Amino acid sequence: MPAETTARRPLLHQARKAVRRIEERTPPHRDRAVDGLRALALLAVPLGHWMLGGFTRGPQGALHNASPLATFGFFAPLSWMLQLLGIFFLVGGYSSVLSLRRATERGESAGHWLRGRLVRLGRPVLGVTAVWAGLLPVLAFCGVPQATLRTAAVLVVQPLWFVAVYAGVTALTPYCVRAARRWGAGAAVPLLGTVAVVDFLRYGVVAQQMPSWFGLVNLLPGWLFGYQLGVCWGVGRLGRKGAAVLCVGGAALFAVLLLGFGYPASMVGVPGQARTNSHPPSLLVPALASAQCGAAVLLRERIGRLLRRPARWAPVVVVNLSAMTILCWHQTAMLAAAVPAARLGVVPGLTTAPDSLGWVAARLVWLPVFAVVLVAIGRVTRRFEAPWYGAGRGARAAAGALAAAFALYAFAVV
Template identity: 70%
Template structure:
């Protein structure tokens, strides 16, 4: 079916403005990984209603454990870090060629990450008292705060890894694929300690040691790819095959949980922080990404497919920071206006396949709400050149206040 004339003109305009050297495959992979975040959270982010009509977080995976393998399709953060490393390698190299210092390059990257986070936390700091005055229960506000900050940990980790780029890039140039081995080994050692025969004697904070190396692994693979040390198909096949084998062994022999997202009530989790299973999946996904690069680039040479990729990438941080707010924009009014009755797929207990079917029907509304929110909040992704010092200080104070509240309730 041909596109309507206005959409065709829009796609043609984006095509005309795309530089010839633009790596469409990498942008396509980033867009796919970006979309997996709201899709995954919207599918596993259920609610229950208490007697007062307040919302509590719940997950369908707690009652429907057989659906855990579906989480493998939505856990694409390995791909996100892969393309992040690839892009950082090229961006830093271009900055150096222009005479830009590494410190200036790094500050620019971190500011771009920080502006949207500051925006979403400041807005929610202002919203909380207004919603409370409107009669929204405090329990619902605490639930909302947890959901809003849930994706923001990712931004913090990504910022920390970005700060390591100059050092990790030198390692990638010198050691190639071998430079990704230390973070893999680090996660393997921590997993062996927290899940092995002496697990009961290990402190609870030990798992946090996996936070940085666990996500650095995919980023390091991206840096290796970016410097041309992961372009051979043999290396990509090694990653794919090795990742698949390790993934299968961890599941079947070592008893790792099948779900790649946290499940309420489960003692072990693969994602917070990442376990070795997440790295195995990231390795396999990276191998597929490298092998599929040329075909994906050819596919995205079509303007109709390229245009949405560009739009998604331009709103990357907005999508990450605001997608939970879009779901809450549907759930909070539903809890307040439905007379205390649960709404299937939205505020009803996520304990049946019927809930899954109903939640799938809600996804288009969530997407529309996110698009509406993004049309307003994309301002936060742009340089705040027109904002006065007073407004910046106010935004910072509001963001700090919300952050303290959210940390207290998480």
């Protein structure tokens, strides 16, 4: 018998054992479809950043951010499929309703529940920023160019804005629940209307009179839209008929905005373009979220049936347990490959400009490497998601100081 086959048997046995263990520990009432949707939205974040973000290599091997979207306009539909934040906010709102309900039944106040949620969000963010605050001077001492350090800071901060926004909408959960119980899915309509009015003012005939910061008004309603729909789903005020309206209506609005009103086709920012759809969100964001959320609700039962198989369910559990680790550290995984490669010279798909189909093919080859590096990093950094019981007050204060230092540096360079 080949040695490879013999060596593979223990690994398969361990994998099957882990799958059985996860299946046995899953409560019968667990909503597998919701967890599956969350895992899908989570994995789309690193995949989107790894495929739609690249580097150019400058003098002394300095790395600068670049995007294939600047060259390949036909890549824009890929951003529609990888921009699944609408679904993430949907399942976030749904899960928050259930979590808040359980906390209330235990006699906890909404404030106590919210503090617990925010602490769980904040620990991994504090961890990644503190680590990078210590890592930057080490990299500088090792000769890494300042331009590369600035690029790294931008990439590390890039996914963290989402955590801040998510924390903000989570704080509004009790009010979202009241609105959902009173108006049903109609509670999301004013949010959509607000984004539409802001877009009309900043892109319409009075655009020249609007201050540059005016688009930030859309920050809350643009992202709260999907969360409010999730809350409505959680309290039983969003069913299949409403989901069908959301799906069809959102897709129609999305098409009208693209074809009739000149909205940028990409859901992420493209270097050189004056307008962006996501920072801050334009009307295209809730339009896409509407279509995605409607489809998710309609497919819920089918997804749940698919995830009844233990081999499909186990990876979903692993991804959900590592949610914040994936969000906070996936850019670090890409940088862990790119920064050393930049010192070696031109590496296809990594340090070459993302302006050719050859780069696309090479980047696809790099994706498994990034994933393996992320898993390796996650084995160490997942401890940031758990309570820091072993850390003393001095260690926590030091982590906070380092995180603040990194925040100041990132604010200066972003």
